[in-house]
Amino acid sequence: MSEEEKNNIHSSPSAAYLNRDLSWIEFNRRVLEEAQDPNNPLLERAKFLGIVSSNLDEFISVRVAGIQDQIRAGYTKKDFTGYTPSGLHKRLYKRVGKIVTDQYRAFRDISRSLNKKGIILVDYEDLTQAQETAVEQYYRDIIFPVLTPMAVDQSRPFPLVHSLFIYLAVVLTKKHKDHDEFFFAILQIPSNLPRCIPLPHRANSKRRQFVYIEDVIRAHIGTLFSGYHPVAVNEFRLTRNSDLSIDEEGAEDLLEEIEKELRKRRRGVPVRLEVQKGIHPYALEQLLAEFEVEHFVYEIDGPLDLGFLRQFAGGLKGHSDLNYPPIEPVYPAEFEETEDFFEVLRERDVLVYHPYESFESFIDFITQASEDEQVMAIKMTLYRVSGNSPLITALARAAGSGKQVTVVVELKARFDEERNIAWARKLEQSGCHVVYGLVGLKTHAKITLIVRQEGNELRRYVHIGTGNYNENTAKIYTDISMFTAHYEIGLDASELFNQITGYSANYDWNSFFVAPVSLSNSLKKLIQRESEHAANGRPARIIAKMNSLSNQQVIDDLYEADQAGVSIDLIVRGVCCLRPGVPGLSERITVRSIVDRFLEHSRIYYFENGGNPEVYLSSADWMTRNLTRRVELMCPVRDKTAREQVVQILEMSLQDNQKSSFLLPSGNYERPNDEKAPFRSQFAAMNVESWKYTQALPSDPMHS
Template sequence: MNVNAEEKKNNHTSPATAYLNRDLSWIEFNRRVLAEAQDPENPLMERAKFLAIVSSNLDEFISVRVAGIQDQIRAGYTKKDFTGYTPSGLYKRLIKRVTKIIADQYRTFKDISRSLHKEGIVFVDYKDLTHAQEQSIEQYYRDIIYPVLTPMAVDQSRPFPLVHSQFIYLAVVLTRKNSQEEEPYFAILQIPSNLPRCIPLPHRSNSKKRQFVFIEDVIRQHIQTLFSGYDPVAVSEFRLTRNSDLTIDEEGAEDLLEEIEKELRKRRRGVPARLEVQKGIHPYALEQLQAEFELEDFVFEIEGPLDLSFLRGFAGSVKGFSYLHHAPIEPLYPAEFEENEDFFEVLGERDVLVYHPYESFDAMTDFIIQASEDEQVMAIKMTLYRVSGKSPLITALANAAESGKQVTVVVELKARFDEERNIAWARKLEQSGCHVVYGLVGLKTHAKVTLIVRQEGPELRRYVHVGTGNYNDSTAKAYTDLSLFTANHEIGLDASELFNQMTGYSANYNWNSFIVAPTNMSLSLQKLILREAEHAAAGRPARIIAKMNSLSNQEVIDNLYSAAQAGVSIDLIVRGVCCLRPGIEGLSERITVRSIVDRFLEHSRIYYFENGGKPEVYLSSADWMTRNLTRRIELMCPVKDSNIRKQIVKILDLSLMDNVKSSFLQPNGYYERADDKKAPFRSQFAAMNVTRWKGGRALPSPTKHS
C-alpha cells in the first residue's frame, strides 16, 4: 500500500487517506511479532514462543474481526468506514495479507525446526521411527490414545457432527473392503486436546537429544484400527475457526450471568469464519468440508502442523535446554514496602509506583491480604476484568468478606474469552459473602482500581490502587504495566464516587482528579490535546508523549493532527493498531509513531502533556479507541507526586531511546526498524535494572541487545 502519486503531488491528504485501516494495521502488528520469531538474535525457544503468539493472535483476529466483516458482507452492508474501505474491499485485502503472513509463518516454523534439530530437539516423521520407538508409540496408542478416540461417520443417517472452533480434526476418506462402490465414505475424528500434542520418544539416559512425534501422525498411522471393514483412502488434518463474538441482550436479560452462559453455549455453533486444511488434502474431503461450513474464500492449505500455538507450551516443557531461553528475571519486591511492611503507614507518608514485571505483583496481593486482616479496614472495593486461574486475590477478598468486612467486587463477565473463568470467580466470591456486581448495562468495566476504606481514629481514610493492567498475577510477569498506590484525598473521593456509579444510581459528578469514560474522557482528551496546541501557538513548551496499545479513534486522531499543525511535538508509542498516518507534510510531520515488540508485552497506558512547562502525567486503563472512550468504564488518573512523575517520564524516555526493538510507522502504513548509528539501546533490558530508575537516579546506560 504505497502513498499514491496524486497524494505526493499535492502534499496533502484526503479525508480517507489521512487514516490507516484498523484491521490492516493489526496485520502489520502481527508481522512485527513474527519478526521476533525470525530474529536470530533472540534465543531459539523464545523465537518459538513468538511464533506461537502469531498463531493465537491470528485465531482471535479471525474469530472476531474477520468474522464481523463477513457478517457485514452477508448483510449487504456497503458503507465505507472512515479509512475509506467497504467491508468487501477490506475483506479482499485481508485475504491477501493473511495468506502472506501464514506463508511466512510456516517458513519461519521450518527454519526454527531446523535450528532445534541442530540443538538435538527433533520433530520426527512417523516413518523414520526406530523399531524400539515404534513399539513404544504403538503401546502408547493402545493404552492412552485409542480409548479416548471417537470416529464420527457422515452419511444419510448420521448428519455432520458439531465441529468445535480451533480444534484439530482428521478428515478420513474411506472405501468399503471388497466393494465396487464408486462413492467413497467420509468420517471425521477429533484429535484429543487433553493429551500432549508432541509425544516424547524414548531416549538413552546419557543422550541430550530429545525426539518428538505429533499425536495426529500417530493417529493417522493407526487409523485402520478405527474403521474395520474399510480401507482408508486419505487422512488429512483440518481446523475450523468460528465467529466467537457474543451477542448479549443486557437490557432484556433478567440475569446477566445466565445470559452470558447461554451465549457461551451458542459460541460453539458460531458461523464458520476460516477453514485450515492440510496441504494435499483429498479433493472429496475438501468438498465435504466446504459444503458443510459454506466457506469458499477463507480456506487455507497449510504445509506443516496446524495450529502453531502449541509451541508456547512445548518450549516450556522441554527440559535441559535453558540456554535456548532468556535468562529468567526475578521481579524485585518494591523497596518502599520491603523497608516497611505496613502498607497503610507507607502510603500515609507518600505515594508508591510499582513497575511490572520488573517489580513484583506480590505487592498488590499483599496489599489486599493486609487489608483483609486489618481490623481497622471497613471496606474493600475492587474491579476485576481478567484474573488468573489460581488468583490469590480471590482468596484474600473471600477471607475479608468472611471476616465481616464490606467487600464489593465489580466483575466484568464480558471480558472476551475469559467469560467462563470470570463467571466461576463471581460465584465463588458471592458464596463467600462478597457483594458482586456485573457492571452497567451496555458497558464493559475495564478500569483497574481498588479502594480500601480504613478507620483511623475519628476519621475514615481512603487508600487507592490504580493500574494500567489487569489484576492478574500471571500476566503481570509477562506484561509491562504500572501500579500506583496512593492515599491522596481527592483521588480517594473520586474512587468512592466511581464505585458508587458502578454499583448503584449516581447523578453526574464533578470529578476532582479522575477522567472517566464514557462520562468525560473523550472531551477531556480533546481539551488536553488542544491545550498543547494553544501553548505551542503562544510559544510556550508544548509536547505530547502517549504510550498505549492501540490508537483508532478518529476524533482523537484529528485532534492530534490539529495539535501537530499548531506546532506541538508528538511522540506516540503504540504497540499494536494505529490508524494515524504520521509524516504527512502539512498534516502530521511533527508526529512520530513507534512500536516496541520485545520479550515482554508492552501494555502500560501512559499519557504525558507538557502543559507549557508544568507537565501533567496520567496513568490509564484506556487505549485511544472508540470502544474505550464510548463503550467501556475506563479511568485516567493523574499522578500527583512530582517524584513519581519523574520516574514515569524516565520510563517513557527509555521507550523513546530504544533503537533495537523499536519499529517506526511510515506514511504508507508499513513499519521500519530503527536505524541509527548510536550504541544499541534496548529499553526492556535497561528497565530490568529497577533500582536505577527509582529514587531520582540516572537513566540506565545503554544495554547491548545481544
C-alpha cells in the same frame, strides 16, 4: 512517500487515516519478525511463532467474522479510512495468506535449528523399532480410549465441529469391494493430551525427540474403521465467529444470559477453514459443502495450529541456553522498609513497574487489608483473573471476617467469560457483593479502594493500574500500577464505585477522567491546551504510550495539534490509524512500536503543559470502544517522585533502537538505522535501580 501519495492524502479525507484491521496485520507481522530474528534465543522464537498463530485465531474469529457479518447484511458504506466491508475483506484475505506463508517458512527454519540442538519433531515413518513399539503402547493405553470416530452419511448428519480444534478428515472405501464408493468420517484430535508425544531416549542424553499426536492417530486409523480401507487422512481446523451478542437490556440475569451465549459460540458461523496441504479432493468437497466458507480457506504446509509452540517451548527443560535468562521481579523497596503498607502510603505514593517489580506487592496489600481489623471495606474491579488467584482467597477471607467487600466482575471479558463466571459464583458464596457492571458497558478500569478506620476518621487507600489484576500476565506484560492515599483520588474512587454499583448523579471529578462520561472530552481539552501553549511560544509536547490508536476524533485532534506546532511522540504497540510524517498534516508526529520479550501493555499519557508537565496512568487506549463503550479510568500521577519515574519509563521507550519500529506515512514499519549505542528499553528497565531510585526527588505533601 511520493508526491502523488502526499497529494492524495490532502485531497481525500479518508487517505489521512490507516485502516485498523490492516494496521493490526502489520502488528502481527512485527511479532512474526521476532520469530524470524536469529538473534533471539531459539525457544523464544518458537514462542513468538505460537503467539502469531494465537493472535490470528482471535483476529479471524472476531474482526474478520464481524466484517463477514456486514457483508451478509448487505452493508456497503465506507469506513472513515475509505474501505467498504467487501473491499477490506479481500485485502485481509491476501494479507493473512501472506503472513501464514511466512509463518510456516519461519517454522521450518526454527525446526531445522531445533534439530541441530537435539530437539527433534520426528516423522512417524522415521521412528525406530523401539520408538514405534513404545508409541503403539501409548496409543492403545492413552489415546485410543478417548477417540470418537464420527461417520457422515444419510442417517448420521455432519457432527458439530468445534472452533479452533484440530480434526482428521477420513476418506474410506469398503474392503474387498471392486467399486470406488467413498465414505467419509471425521475425528477430533484430543486437546487434553500432549500435542507432541515424547519418545524414549537414552539416560543422561540431552537429545529429545517427539512425534505429533495426529501422526500417531493417522498411523493407527485402521483400528477405528474395521472393514474399511482408509484412502486418505488429512487434518482440518475450523474457525467460527466467537463474538458474543448479548441482550443486556432484556436479560433478567446477566450471568445466565452470558452462559447461554457461550453455548451458542460453539455453533458460531464458520469464518475460516484450514486444511492440510494436499488434502484429498473428496474430503475438501465435503468440508466446503458443510461449512460454506467461500474465502479464508487456506492449505497449510505444515502442522495446523502453531499455537502449541508456546506450551511446547515453555515446557522443555534443560535448555536454558535457548531461552532468555529468567527474570526475578524486584519487590518494591518502598514496601521493604516496613510491613505496613498503610504507613508507607500515608507518607508517599508508590509506583510499581511490572514485570520488573513484583505483583506480589499488590497481593500482599490486599492480604494485609483482608486481615487488618481497622479496614472497613474493600472495593475492586476484576477484568481478567488468573486460574488460581490468591486475590480471590484474600477477598473471600475479608468478607468472612465481616468486612464490606464489593467486587465488580466483568463477565464480558472476551474469551475469559467462563472463568469470570466461576469466580463470580465463588465470591458470592464467600459473602462478597458481586456486581456485573453497567448495561451496555464493559468495566475495564483497574482500580481498588480500601477504606480504613484511623482514629476518628476514615482514610481511603487506592491502587490504580494500567493492566489487569492477574499475577500470571503481570510476569509477561509491561504495566504500571500506583498505590496512593491522595485525598482527592480517594474521593473520586469512592464516587466511581458508587456510579458502577448504584445510582449516582453527575459528579465533578477532582482528579479522574472517566469513560464514557468525561474521558473523551478531557482528552480533547488536554490536546487543545498543548496547541494553545505552542501558539503562545510555550513548551508544548505530547508523549502517549498505548496499545492501540484508532479513534478518528482523537487522531484529528492530534493532527490539529501538530499543525499548531506541538511535538508529538506516540508509542503504539499495535493498531495505529494515524498516518505520521505527512507534510502539512502530521510532520511533527512520530509513531513507534516496541515488540520485545514482554508484551508492552501500559497506557501512559504525558502533556508538557507549558513547562508544568502532567502525567496520567490509564486503563484506556485511544480507541472508540474505550472512550464510548467501556468504563475506563485515567488518573493523574500527583506525587513528584512517582511522576519522574513515569517520565523515565517513557524516555526509555523513546530511546529504544533495538526493538522499536517506526511507522511510515505509507503504513509500513521500519527499524531505526542510527549510529547510537544500542539501547533496548526492556533490558534497561530490568535494572530497577537505574530508573527508579536515582532521582532523589522529594515527594509532594499531598496526602492530607
